[in-house]
Amino acid sequence: MNKLLKLNYSLYIGIICVSILLFLCIFGPMMASHSLTETLETQYTDGKVISPPMEPFETVDYPLGTDKWGYDLLSMILHGIRYTVFIALAITLIKMIVGTVLGLYIGQWKRTPGWMVAFENAWSYVPLFLILYFFMRPINFNSQLETSTLLGYFIVIASIISIPSIVSSVRLKTVELNKSVYIEAAKALGASNNRLIWRHIFPQLKETILVMFILEIVYVITIMGQLALVNIFVGGTLRRFDPLIYLSVTKELSGLVGQARLNIYGNTHILIVPLIVLLFTTISFSLLANGLKNRFQSNYARTPWIRIGQVPRMKPVRKKFGEKRKLWPPRGESIAILALFLVFIGAGTYVYLTKDSDVGVKNYSKAAYDIHLAMDENGLFDTEATIQVKNKSEDDWDELVFYFIPNVFTEGHSFDSVKGNATVKVKEIEVDGEKADYSLKKDTLKISLADNMKGKSKHTVKVAYEFTPPEQGVRFSKEKDNYYLAQWYPMLATYQNGKWNKEDYSDGVETYHVGFSDYKVTYKLPEGYSFISSAEKDPKPEANEGSVKIKKIRDFFIAVTKDMDIHEATANDGVKIRLFTKIDHDKNIDESLKLAKDALSFYQEKIGAYPHKQLDIILDNGLFMEYPGIVTINPYIQDSNFYRLSIVHEIAHQYFYGVVANDQYNEGWVDEGITEFATSLYFYIAENQWEGQAFATPKYRMEWIREAGLGRQYSNVPVHELKDTGYIYGQPAVELLKMMKSKYQLKGDDVKEVSMQFLSDYYHHFMYKEVDTSEFIRFTKDYFLVPSGYFNGWLNK
Numbered sequence: 001m002n003k004l005l006k007l008n009y010s011l012y013i014g015i016i017c018v019s020i021l022l023f024l025c026i027f028g029p030m031m032a033s034h035s036l037t038e039t040l041e042t043q044y045t046d047g048k049v050i051s052p053p054m055e056p057f058e059t060v061d062y063p064l065g066t067d068k069w070g071y072d073l074l075s076m077i078l079h080g081i082r083y084t085v086f087i088a089l090a091i092t093l094i095k096m097i098v099g100t101v102l103g104l105y106i107g108q109w110k111r112t113p114g115w116m117v118a119f120e121n122a123w124s125y126v127p128l129f130l131i132l133y134f135f136m137r138p139i140n141f142n143s144q145l146e147t148s149t150l151l152g153y154f155i156v157i158a159s160i161i162s163i164p165s166i167v168s169s170v171r172l173k174t175v176e177l178n179k180s181v182y183i184e185a186a187k188a189l190g191a192s193n194n195r196l197i198w199r200h201i202f203p204q205l206k207e208t209i210l211v212m213f214i215l216e217i218v219y220v221i222t223i224m225g226q227l228a229l230v231n232i233f234v235g236g237t238l239r240r241f242d243p244l245i246y247l248s249v250t251k252e253l254s255g256l257v258g259q260a261r262l263n264i265y266g267n268t269h270i271l272i273v274p275l276i277v278l279l280f281t282t283i284s285f286s287l288l289a290n291g292l293k294n295r296f297q298s299n300y301a302r303t304p305w306i307r308i309g310q311v312p313r314m315k316p317v318r319k320k321f322g323e324k325r326k327l328w329p330p331r332g333e334s335i336a337i338l339a340l341f342l343v344f345i346g347a348g349t350y351v352y353l354t355k356d357s358d359v360g361v362k363n364y365s366k367a368a369y370d371i372h373l374a375m376d377e378n379g380l381f382d383t384e385a386t387i388q389v390k391n392k393s394e395d396d397w398d399e400l401v402f403y404f405i406p407n408v409f410t411e412g413h414s415f416d417s418v419k420g421n422a423t424v425k426v427k428e429i430e431v432d433g434e435k436a437d438y439s440l441k442k443d444t445l446k447i448s449l450a451d452n453m454k455g456k457s458k459h460t461v462k463v464a465y466e467f468t469p470p471e472q473g474v475r476f477s478k479e480k481d482n483y484y485l486a487q488w489y490p491m492l493a494t495y496q497n498g499k500w501n502k503e504d505y506s507d508g509v510e511t512y513h514v515g516f517s518d519y520k521v522t523y524k525l526p527e528g529y530s531f532i533s534s535a536e537k538d539p540k541p542e543a544n545e546g547s548v549k550i551k552k553i554r555d556f557f558i559a560v561t562k563d564m565d566i567h568e569a570t571a572n573d574g575v576k577i578r579l580f581t582k583i584d585h586d587k588n589i590d591e592s593l594k595l596a597k598d599a600l601s602f603y604q605e606k607i608g609a610y611p612h613k614q615l616d617i618i619l620d621n622g623l624f625m626e627y628p629g630i631v632t633i634n635p636y637i638q639d640s641n642f643y644r645l646s647i648v649h650e651i652a653h654q655y656f657y658g659v660v661a662n663d664q665y666n667e668g669w670v671d672e673g674i675t676e677f678a679t680s681l682y683f684y685i686a687e688n689q690w691e692g693q694a695f696a697t698p699k700y701r702m703e704w705i706r707e708a709g710l711g712r713q714y715s716n717v718p719v720h721e722l723k724d725t726g727y728i729y730g731q732p733a734v735e736l737l738k739m740m741k742s743k744y745q746l747k748g749d750d751v752k753e754v755s756m757q758f759l760s761d762y763y764h765h766f767m768y769k770e771v772d773t774s775e776f777i778r779f780t781k782d783y784f785l786v787p788s789g790y791f792n793g794w795l796n797k
Helices: 009-031 073-106 114-123 128-140 147-178 181-188 193-229 253-259 261-265 269-300 333-353 405-409 589-606 640-652 669-686 696-708 726-746 751-765 773-784
Strands: 043-045 048-050 237-240 245-248 365-375 381-391 399-403 423-431 438-441 444-448 458-468 477-479 482-485 494-496 499-501 517-524 529-533 545-553 558-562 565-570 576-581 614-619 625-627 630-633
Touching: 009 073, 009 269, 009 333, 073 147, 073 193, 073 253, 073 269, 114 147, 128 147, 128 193, 147 193, 181 193, 193 253, 193 269, 245 253, 253 261, 253 269, 261 269, 423 438, 529 545, 558 614, 565 589, 576 589, 589 614, 589 640, 589 669, 589 751, 630 640, 640 669, 669 696, 669 726, 669 751, 696 726, 726 751, 726 773, 751 773
Parallel strands: 365 517, 576 614, 614 630
Antiparallel strands: 043 048, 237 245, 365 381, 381 458, 399 444, 423 458, 438 444, 477 482, 482 558, 494 499, 517 545, 529 558, 565 576, 625 630
8 A cells, every 4th residue: 555655646647648648639630520611510310400509428420519600529629739739849849948058058157147137037027928919919810821820920939938937947057056066076177168067967957857848838838828818829810700709720729718718608518628628738747747846856865764745755766876777678667658658659550540431431342353264266255253252341141242244235135225145154153162042133143141151251252154245235345356344243232321232234324333342363365366454464465365463443344355556655653555446447546645645644643643554545336434444435436526525534534433432323423523524624724725615515415404404403313313414424513613613712823723633632532432422512511611502503412
């Protein structure tokens, strides 16, 4: 029991609390579940009206509640605490370094000037926050200066006006030490002034200076709190009229308390929550300072066994003369410090790695494919697909659901756009080495799981089958001697909201929805055929067998071609562009290749790095289509403008489809509409076309809809409800342009630059994530500070 009483609780609790504060300062913004501009909007859920201000602990989404405008208090605290702590640290560090150095040297003077002593005495009575108030007031309200500039001014001014008190304290302690015998001895031996200061005086003061440093942090935070009471918030104050309110730009803790102080008589949680965190911050540093002070007093007490009432009853930690300090193995407090450090690093790593876990729509199925493909002289493809399936949900599956699109084109299909028929023969299906029961209807392959497999999270599925593609098909097609294999293998459907998200195939726009997967494809072709695919690096054209790999793509496309010319170019970052074509069309190959290079380079520069090492473009009969790392373009159409537009459009899809995913059946507008917008921006910016010309295609789509009398329809409707593709292509592009033209000044001075920056930020935020309408609205309303109702004209949220 006596040992417990002698523990330095202030020190240990202070270290833990300050560590928590530093952790929140570094990782707090990553932990915030809401952005600083996202608000809780009034909603009716489960028979209850939810509206701001929300009290703490009412919902999981807002654990500490919201203010009266709907902003999440916890998110504001997590974003703002770093300003409070780091600014206090910066000011304290500057004034302690400058003040300590000046105090040490002035303390060595034989006589301190009277005017200096008088100044020190007078300055000690001046409330420093008043000086800061008069300096910051003219520039702090609705300031045109950047937040970083205001922070810099505050740090510099606060540091300068605080230095005299530090100089005075260090000077007085230096004067006292100068009276010591060992200092007199050093002087007698000829020690220089610098040696006296840094070898004799400073080592005696370092513990005192450390305690002073921590206490000064508390003092700076106190000054920030005093300024907040007069609406001077660190980093800037937003003043709003009707009603008159003051808001903190940085959301630092003192500012949150200051802007909420009028809530003391109502909605008190808006004031109490940040106030508690602010008190925790000051108490943490105070405990640390007090604990260090107790430790140093115990260690340096001359007679610790004699109780004199001034030295804490703690066991001193003293070094033995001549003893070498061993860092390993750690003991006692060293183990605790090491454990705290490891917890800090481990928790920080976890937060960093999971910071984007709440971004995008979740898919709880995952697949990895290992496919063997062999083609004979008659165009029959013998295939064996081994698929590693992972259940990432908490549900037990009783079946696995795949898209098997080749089956919809077999004899008797109803698609007028497909002239021939496909053949499909499933030889065998196994799950975890056992023969499995299955059903194949249209493009839906359902594989039943045996009772002993239903609780497993991983399964190995093997599907052996053979097929031939139809003549002049849709994506999955045979065009004379060339074979285009799109969606040619069993593709695992997404598992979302507790069920398999699988809809029936329909002609026209894409209707399949799969997640990102890894692929390994081994192939063997007849002599004379070339293998072109979504892989990062295809073999040489004359190689008719081999193996390719690629990771993290949505689907794997293969083109088996014969007697096609190859043209090459290089875009930014060394990305190789290969164009495959025949010479039986009238399109200029050099111009087509240059357009592809210019478009890809433009998007690389304005949006972000291209996700693959090469881009393949195939000119042949069929649809204009995009696949990861490869696009198909029909050169036989007569409309040259649409031909050029399509090349750019499909390249833009490499970003918005290939990397930013969406449910193409239920949310087709997310990739098609944004790609249409990005395509028009290329011609608007890169080719300097006037707005009407650059956006002619989406505007024409909407004009045709009006002339056809189709009326209004939201863009986010499922394929089977879609009146016209203009609603998912043209309408989003037109509406996005309207939004950019009306809101661009919030982000910059030029609508073109802001538009491309929006696409870039959107792309980087949702890379390798799935986006639906709700996610898009959440991102965009936060980006341009607009309410959800802003999108009601074209999106049904």
